[in-house]
Amino acid sequence: MTETRITSLDVARLAGVSQSAVSRVFTPGASASKKTVDRVRKAAKELGYRPNVLARAIVSGKSRIIGLVVAYLENQFYPQALEKLSNALQQEGYHVLIFLTSQKHGKIDDVVDEMLDYQVDGIVFASVAMSSDIARRCQNAGVPVVQFNRREDRKGIAAVTSENFAGGKAVAEFLLAGDHRRIAYIAGWEGASTQRDREAGFLEGLKLANRALFAREVGNFDFEQAKAATRAMFDVPEDRRPDALFVANDHMAFIAMDVIRHQLSLSIPGEVSVVGFDDVPLAAWLSYNLTTVRQRAKQMVEETVRALLEQIEAIDTAITRNIAVEAPLIVRGSARIPEGWTDK
Amino acid sequence: MTETRITSLDVARLAGVSQSAVSRVFTPGASASKKTVDRVRKAAKELGYRPNVLARAIVSGKSRIIGLVVAYLENQFYPQALEKLSNALQQEGYHVLIFLTSQKHGKIDDVVDEMLDYQVDGIVFASVAMSSDIARRCQNAGVPVVQFNRREDRKGIAAVTSENFAGGKAVAEFLLAGDHRRIAYIAGWEGASTQRDREAGFLEGLKLANRALFAREVGNFDFEQAKAATRAMFDVPEDRRPDALFVANDHMAFIAMDVIRHQLSLSIPGEVSVVGFDDVPLAAWLSYNLTTVRQRAKQMVEETVRALLEQIEAIDTAITRNIAVEAPLIVRGSARIPEGWTDK
DNA sequence: CTGAAAGCGCTAACAG
């Protein structure tokens, strides 16, 4: 076996045409006579030739690689989104260079440099905080950026999220309708727009009914912290214990449920109603059967890809904008269902 | 803002040296006087220069990209492994081009072509069936391959797995020691070596005690199929119902537990003991608290990276071999614990 | 439509 790379020149020789003819045949916006095309294709197949993407990238400036930065895959929402995103981009002829990174500050700057080194055609930041410096660097390099599941107030970066505010508000309305008296909230990382928007919507919903939050803890989207937060909130005398809990995402809601049920032996939804946010597959499993707000991952991904390609192929007018996908409340069994409640 | 790429030539001019001097400074096996290095580095920093990885790849033949093919991310074991793998490779200066693909036959062939197009330095196949054709194509292209969590009997491809046979056997011993009478098994996809090895070890364990399997169904590592399999197995008169169940992986074990507990109202481990395989994070959560065999993802990843780099940097003798990582039984609460049982 | 020629940005001999 050869181990030698077959080049367009090899094909050209076999087909009896020039090397540039071969190039044209394999270039989308080509122009070649049917005769040439046929001969080249035949020779190419015979040799098993495939254009060298790297060489093409270097000269055309388009690598057809999209950089993807994800902070952590523990929360089931991200693997799921990653899977969809990868498939959608592959569909469009792009490939995904993946970077998993902690939120650590220096780290992410390095990551951006490394992506730029590969001349990625675009970058998706999934739920990672972005310094304005990063945005600037990407812009300088002419690389489109879109944020997935987090938005920045700062203008100029496209972002795709759910309607987090509306989702949070809907949870408040649902809990209120269920006649809950002591409504509590476990927050995610307060630097995250998702967290802020969900909480703001939730509080707005309470406020419209002239009600205030009964208790609040911060779980930081982290497993251990959410566990501690739940214990702090519920391991108290009964009269100070919440009867309803909204958790900023499903991942934390699960551990909250575990603590409430298995460590404190309280019944859900009998003594405590729990509502989450995301609707990851696990939420539907019978052990949790979690009432939650659904993030439509598929739509979010579609919008992300659209926003990205729009910028990449932009003749000029790529309007960077924030897109929010509708997020419906999915009623299951972890929270008391108000009498006569019907899903919309 | 410029938008123009800074090249080594720009740096050379500013530093007052030749272009190749710049190249040398940025090439690991370089040789340049301290003076040159300093001047180049300074000029580079001033311009914000970074070598173009693609150009480097094309001429050096090394892209420092590793292709990763994963079948599905639903099973928590894979996101977890992916995260570790990505980090480990980044540590070594490699980057991961990720391909998520169904097992569909044509698909994976295309994927390999696409990776080869990018001149990946190596490929990791995580739990995907490999045709011998694929192996050959990679070998032809001189691209090292290692399989993660699946091995092929065919020689010539390195593979990293757990000690699946021993793990399965340990489960049998544990269940036997727990005095279970009707021991059942839910299998994964029968084309997978992991499935075969786990089952073979399990059966061997039973056989050594002169016992046979009481019932067997196939779950194919699939959520819905595992659900159906569990129902078929347990929704029967009590005298035909197993009192112990080994499931080929945690992912299926969870749904089995849900069906047993919440649909059939049987108690675990009171009426049925359940044991899984993988020890994904969810297994430790209180709702499941699953006794299972641990796959040491960290070690598996380390071995994978080692095997890969060994082949990539191979002077010549890269012995392709199968590596099996020890897989200990983790005793939790989903299966009756034999009296006097102590973890080793 | 086609071939010749000029690069893309970089590494790797090769003489000094």
Add this chain to the structure above:
DNA sequence: CTGTTAGCGCTTTCAG
């Protein structure tokens, strides 16, 4: 150690 000189495999003018 350094600069000069060839390329790597491909796209893209530019004349025909």
